[in-house]
Amino acid sequence: MEGQINQADLRKKKIAVAVIIIFHLVGLTGFLIPLLQPYFMKLVPFHLLLMFAIIIFSYNADLKRLLLFICGVFICGYLVEVLGVKTGKIFGSYAYGSTLGFKLASVPLLMGVNWVILIFSAGQMIRSFKIRNGILASLLGGFCLILLDFFLEPIAVKFDYWHWDKNIIPAQNFLAWFIVSVILLKFYYALGLKQQKFIGTTMYISQLIFFVVLYITR
Numbered sequence: 001m002e003g004q005i006n007q008a009d010l011r012k013k014k015i016a017v018a019v020i021i022i023f024h025l026v027g028l029t030g031f032l033i034p035l036l037q038p039y040f041m042k043l044v045p046f047h048l049l050l051m052f053a054i055i056i057f058s059y060n061a062d063l064k065r066l067l068l069f070i071c072g073v074f075i076c077g078y079l080v081e082v083l084g085v086k087t088g089k090i091f092g093s094y095a096y097g098s099t100l101g102f103k104l105a106s107v108p109l110l111m112g113v114n115w116v117i118l119i120f121s122a123g124q125m126i127r128s129f130k131i132r133n134g135i136l137a138s139l140l141g142g143f144c145l146i147l148l149d150f151f152l153e154p155i156a157v158k159f160d161y162w163h164w165d166k167n168i169i170p171a172q173n174f175l176a177w178f179i180v181s182v183i184l185l186k187f188y189y190a191l192g193l194k195q196q197k198f199i200g201t202t203m204y205i206s207q208l209i210f211f212v213v214l215y216i217t218r
Helices: 002-032 037-042 044-058 063-087 110-127 134-158 171-191 199-217
Strands: 094-096 162-164
Touching (some): 002 037, 002 199, 037 044, 044 110, 044 199, 063 094, 110 134, 110 171, 110 199, 134 171, 134 199
Antiparallel strands (some): 094 162
């Protein structure tokens, strides 16, 4: 029976990994073809929700801890974005476009989902390196997310995710991203979520390749 459960879990993870890779490749193709870009921009919210669903679908441990992680990161990430937009003191002066969908307090609700995806994928990937020190793991994860954000920012502006005042991406944005990421990653490691083999690493690397290619070809 245990062997059957393990085999079923492995099949589930293989499906999840395949979906992550395929949908990022399809999305990348769509964004690289100018004629298709307007249509694929409309699909961005559905893509984020799909990645969010995969995190839940593929998780095979205590769902209460996972839900606590999701709620905590969603609320904190979203509120930080609201404060950032309203004050301009955290990330710099910026405003959201229409690509990420419905907004509440000038911030798309999907930004909370996006923070969950980012923290989970980076946290899972760093955990695969067998780093036991939560602070060190959180710092490394923070650097990974800054790297992703470096390539993401110009693409986000181009495709109407968000826009910066005077079209200048401020250095404080990257510093704030790092600090917020480290805090949320520390929360992730404190919860002791079970390692989901391949899922987080695949999700992070797929996102990184997606934005690196768009960055190079923009």
